[in-house]
Amino acid sequence: MDRVRDLASKKAAVIFTKSSCCMCYSIKTLFYELGASPAIHELDHDPSGRDMEWALRGLGCDPSVPAVFIGGRFVGSAKDVISLHVDGSLKQMLIDAKAIWF
Amino acid sequence: MRRKQQKECGALIPNFKLPTHYAVFNSAKASGQAVSPDCNHIGTLDKTPTSFAINRSATQVESRLPLEKVQQTNLVSISSGYTENWGESNMADASPKTDISTDADTDEKSQRSDRGKLNAVVASDSSDRSKGSLDQKTLRRLAQNREAARKSRLRKKAYVQQLESSRLKLTQLEQELQRARQQGIFISSAGDQSHAMGGNGAMAFDVEYARWLEEQNRLINELRTGVNSHAGDAELRIIVDSVLVHYDEIFRLKSNAAKADVFHLLSGMWKTPAERCFLWLGGFRSSELLKLLVSQLEPLTEQQLVGISNLQQSSQQAEDALSQGMEALQQSLSETLSTGSLGSSGSSGNVANYMGQMAMAMGKLGTLEGFIRQADNLRQQTLQQMHRILTTRQSARALLAIHDYFSRLRALSSLWLARPRE
Numbered sequence: 001m002d003r004v005r006d007l008a009s010k011k012a013a014v015i016f017t018k019s020s021c022c023m024c025y026s027i028k029t030l031f032y033e034l035g036a037s038p039a040i041h042e043l044d045h046d047p048s049g050r051d052m053e054w055a056l057r058g059l060g061c062d063p064s065v066p067a068v069f070i071g072g073r074f075v076g077s078a079k080d081v082i083s084l085h086v087d088g089s090l091k092q093m094l095i096d097a098k099a100i101w102f
Numbered sequence: 103m104r105r106k107q108q109k110e111c112g113a114l115i116p117n118f119k120l121p122t123h124y125a126v127f128n129s130a131k132a133s134g135q136a137v138s139p140d141c142n143h144i145g146t147l148d149k150t151p152t153s154f155a156i157n158r159s160a161t162q163v164e165s166r167l168p169l170e171k172v173q174q175t176n177l178v179s180i181s182s183g184y185t186e187n188w189g190e191s192n193m194a195d196a197s198p199k200t201d202i203s204t205d206a207d208t209d210e211k212s213q214r215s216d217r218g219k220l221n222a223v224v225a226s227d228s229s230d231r232s233k234g235s236l237d238q239k240t241l242r243r244l245a246q247n248r249e250a251a252r253k254s255r256l257r258k259k260a261y262v263q264q265l266e267s268s269r270l271k272l273t274q275l276e277q278e279l280q281r282a283r284q285q286g287i288f289i290s291s292a293g294d295q296s297h298a299m300g301g302n303g304a305m306a307f308d309v310e311y312a313r314w315l316e317e318q319n320r321l322i323n324e325l326r327t328g329v330n331s332h333a334g335d336a337e338l339r340i341i342v343d344s345v346l347v348h349y350d351e352i353f354r355l356k357s358n359a360a361k362a363d364v365f366h367l368l369s370g371m372w373k374t375p376a377e378r379c380f381l382w383l384g385g386f387r388s389s390e391l392l393k394l395l396v397s398q399l400e401p402l403t404e405q406q407l408v409g410i411s412n413l414q415q416s417s418q419q420a421e422d423a424l425s426q427g428m429e430a431l432q433q434s435l436s437e438t439l440s441t442g443s444l445g446s447s448g449s450s451g452n453v454a455n456y457m458g459q460m461a462m463a464m465g466k467l468g469t470l471e472g473f474i475r476q477a478d479n480l481r482q483q484t485l486q487q488m489h490r491i492l493t494t495r496q497s498a499r500a501l502l503a504i505h506d507y508f509s510r511l512r513a514l515s516s517l518w519l520a521r522p523r524e
Contacts, residue, residue, distance in 0.1 A: 020465075022434065023472050026427030033419050063472070078472070079479050086416050086483040087490075 008069035012099035013038035071097030303362025374515030383477035388484035
């Protein structure tokens with residue numbers, strides 16, 4: 001959990017993924033489309049990946065990846081991100097966290 | 103490998119009949135060579151001399167592992183260096199030598215016998231003289247055994263092929279029956295109707311969808327009456343809310359159906375042909391819908407225009423992101439199925455590879471459900487957001503417009519299907 005929090009606070013937009021996960025690819029694409037450059041952490045290539053995945057599940061992220069953090073705060077999984085994007089909140093959160101400028 | 107896994111793997115090997123509306127992967131992109139859904143293809147393969155091909159199809163539902171061993175037990179001496187091939191693309195050319203020449207002096211090439219040579223094995227008495235270690239009687243007996251085994255495999259293969267085509271016919275009939283039922287034609291069924299429906303996820307969903315459409319028509323008519331009679335906002339809001347709640351219902355039904363049969367949803371076979379034209383991840387494209395609506399919703403305030411425009415852009419972006427994820431999935435699946443089809447080392451390594459590949463491919467297919475779910479989530483959120491931006495009356499008109507649009511597409515489908523043909 002500490003590692004998750006630690007990594008999540010290092011950049012305005014942070015996404016935890018797995019290299020084989022295609023939904024993660026979709027969410028990454030969305031962020032790039034919005035002009036953000038999120039930090040990507042692949043759990044399957046991290047030595048403490050299992051613990052991190054467990055921690056993410058503990059936060060209520062289901063499936064565990066993709067797990068999105070903006071401004072150090074847990075935003076949610078793919079479903080949450082898409083919902084927030086549709087109602088305009090995602091963009092605002094990114095602006096507030098200074099991940100994007102407009 | 104456990105029996106169940108074997109069965110599943112067996113179901114995934116080349117002879118497995120994929121549903122015909124398996125549109126997502128039914129493209130040149132997929133390594134179509136390796137997986138042939140057509141039984142007839144196996145028929146052409148059968149023309150290769152080897153019992154390898156026959157053995158495969160005959161044992162498709164059973165264990166995949168000891169294939170090679172089965173060959174070995176049937177045959178006496180194995181030619182020294184035959185190629186292990188799992189991919190059907192290899193079938194046409196050099197097939198593994200399962201026809202045994204007892205002549206140890208013959209080189210590998212002549213051991214690639216065709217059917218004609220199989221008969222020659224029986225008459226291999228002449229070559230026997232040069233060998234001398236096995237007597238004539240034994241040779242003849244072995245040849246007869248081989249012949250009998252081969253005939254048995256052919257019979258089994260023919261039987262399995264028959265079963266396959268019967269199964270396909272049965273599925274087609276079931277679908278026809280269900281369609282006819284939907285149209286209200288009374289057809290008495292042998293078993294309990296609800297049981298028959300429940301057993302099949304695709305059919306069950308089709309029925310549920312038909313019911314949903316009926317209810318949708320009813321609600322929309324109510325809404326239309328309300329709008330035309332200039333009903334008050336409060337009254338309209340109730341009906342509008344009920345329509346939106348009803349939309350939630352179809353998304354819930356689709357979510358359940360995705361668990362049961364994701365490919366049915368992806369195929370769009372539950373929709374009419376013209377609707378299928380515009381299919382995106384098992385449903386409509388929200389961004390397109392909004393484009394259609396904007397002109398019909400005027401006059402809109404400045405704020406509303408901005409809101410709708412942003413909504414259009416957001417849904418478009420989300421659609422693009424999901425589409426790209428799907429493409430990545432397709433590519434990944436192709437790669438999984440196409441790597442390492444030719445093994446260099448021993449047989450067990452290749453079988454393990456094959457199983458591993460299939461297991462990975464299975465995992466990837468499992469993620470399709472997630473994509474459909476997110477696509478539906480996007481549709482649902484877009485409708486909700488649209489409702490938030492618009493006034494009650496505008497929402498009512500928007501919902502009417504959406505319904506009318508899809509109704510026309512459905513009517514178009516009916517006309518198309520009924521069109522006179524030469």
